[in-house]
Amino acid sequence: MIAVDLAQNTLDGLMVGSSYALLAVGFTLIFGVMRRLNLAYGPTIMAGVYLGTASFISFDAPILVVLAIVIAGSAVVGLYVERLCFRPFGEAARTASMVASFALWMQLEEAATHLLPRHMNPFPALTTSPPIEIGPLLLRVDHLIMLAATLLMAVAVTYLLARMRLGLAIRAVIDQPRAAAIVGIRVERIMMLTFVLASAIGGIAGFLIAATDTQVTAMIGMWATTKGLVAMMLGGLGSVKGAIAGGLLLGVLEAHAQWFLGPQVRDMVAWGLLFVLLAFWPGGLMGTKALDRTMAVGRRV
Amino acid sequence: MDGYLITVLSNIGMISFVALSAYILLLSGQISFGQQAYFGIGAYTAGIATVMWQWPLAAALLLGAAVAAIAAGVVGLATLRLSGIYFAMATLAFAEIMRIAADLFVYRREIDGIETGPDGIEGFRDIRYFFANEVSPLQTCLIVYAVLIAVLAAFFLAERTRAGRFLRQVGEDPLLAEVQGIDVMRVRMAAALAAGAVAGLGGGLYAHLMTYVEPKSFDIMLGVHTLAYGLIGGLGTALGPIIGVLIDIGLLESTRIFHGYRMIVFGGLVALLLIVRPRGLLDEVAVNRIQQALRRGRHAGD
């Protein structure tokens, strides 16, 4: 029955979308403080996940230890990326730092294949419980855990940004870095902390997806980059809530597209949606910032 | 001449086209992650023209360039209003859509008793124009370079004219350019069309050189690479992106010792280089110094 299919797809889509949402949140935090795209973000997560996988394969590490290694690994690699690609660059060299992050993307991907040469590697499962049945709908427990974890992280990040001093400092740096510096916020340190935090969040997303798939492939870096980027753009650049909404929306749309139209169309959905939005509604989900502000001079010229 | 060397040189020649394509857009102040789409459109179009419609090579290449340019124009209409990162994302989205569409694109015909043509994910095989016309690998390499040199000559001529100046002015400070009387949108559109054509031309050559293209070849990796070439080699001159290609492919092939570590080394080098020279090795400052030194040298001779 079509209603059941729709409901099931929506549920599945929300679950998978929650991992996209986490990726998007990480991208957004970095973009917010840095004003530039970190193309090495996906590979950073890949590095963390690969380290976790290696520990699982080599020492049969228990799942919580793997999680800890993934988070720590992603955070450390994130720091490396930040030092090399973003720290040294000033306002003017945005393109250069983005390309540098791409160079590191290549570097990290190659290093990862040295660590784990096989294309597919096993990963501990999040849970082995059977799926829950609610009427005709099937809910995988590991998906539920993923959704719950995402919501928890989302709440935590929102709370951090809204209530805690560090969060306030981050928001200040996102909004007006020069003013933040003047009032005594150590902008460079905040940028670094945000970067590491975002990388760690990404690591959690990578962990969740690997643990629900119970395997890790060499494509995980590319996957994280593309899904995270699209989800972030869908939700509106620079907004954490938007990132979450964008991720969930993307997951749901993809689930439906795959069910009704096949896996290739599923991949096209994300990009097609993004392109159409950007082309015809730049003011829509994105806000008016998307349009070239050459002609809109509100500031001192 | 060593067959291996010819292959490497041919690769350098062909990738230079896409690198030049991204370079034009970089000059106009836009970052494009999607020039590989036009490379692919050119490849498929030119391949279809020679294989399935029996066109001569030159006409097929021109068709490839033209179709790619038209696609770039249409995309431009939709996207040139966008700024910075939004534009970059839109170009990437378009390129990925095209790549996935190529996975689904099937156009098969029986030519001389054999079924040929693009076959979705399997790609487009047997683009055998050069083989059928008994053109040797060395000759194909020379053809690639002949076309490349022609394109470079066009670039150098354009740099000296109004077109080149407007392009760089729009790229550096669009507001100032507008206020000086330059129609920024029109310049950007012209840049997009030119970039599409150059990429499409290269794609057509690629298809015939490789005799086989598949959608996977035109992925985001190619796109970001070609962007990197201009930024590494320098944005001060059209030779910049060529140098970037040389560094990458030259490094790849010459450092067989680094075999498994090429990207680790290259990636690290690129990141470090960009810290020191955000606009590449032959950036505008470097080119200016060289020009001034040459001028002084000439006057010293008087």
Added chain:
Amino acid sequence: MLEIDRLSVRFDGIEALRDLTLSVPQGARVGVLGPNGSGKTTLYNAISGLIAIASGTIRLDGKTISHRAPHEIAAAGVARTFQTVRAFDRLSVFDNAVPATGPAAARPSAAREAAAAALETVGLGPRRDALAGDLSFYERRRLEIARAIAQHPRLVLADEPTAGLSLAESEHVIGLLSRAFDAATTILLIEHRIDAVEALCPRALLLAEGRLVADTATSDMRRDPQLASVYFGSYLTP
């Protein structure tokens, strides 16, 4: 030749220009005075088309230019300098001076001649091959003027061209503005220094809080008590 009728401009929630009406004949040299935030640069931005007009019209030589694109307005003969100097730093001084619009722009050789001549006039001839980014601040100010000269404009909008310059340098710049353009060119000059305005402009406008508060001979403006009150803050919106 410049007619502004009830111009109002709003941005960021403020009314930057309110109901501004003024008329400038061809060849006039008019100073624009007023404290920071009074709307002087906004007025220029409105004329150049860089900012959206809420209401009112602007006419240049009888043609309406309000709501046209900035490059069309420039092509109609408007040249502009900026309070914080703007130049194409990555291009050579010469390339910065070559006009993109104006009577010389159509033919490349004429355009290059115009640029060379303009650079000579401002004293930047020897630096023509250097990158604009390598110039000193004073040289960049002069480059902006050279750019305007090469355009052979009908209207020059000069925005604090002496800001940041020494007394001698300022005198030179004002001298350039006065001599380098032919008598038919209309010049508007935003300046804080009334002696600079006096040297070039027989007539001056006074803006305060987006309104045109006075429009008299510059010599009278000096003695006008409104000038002092506007600058020193005792002027209040009724």
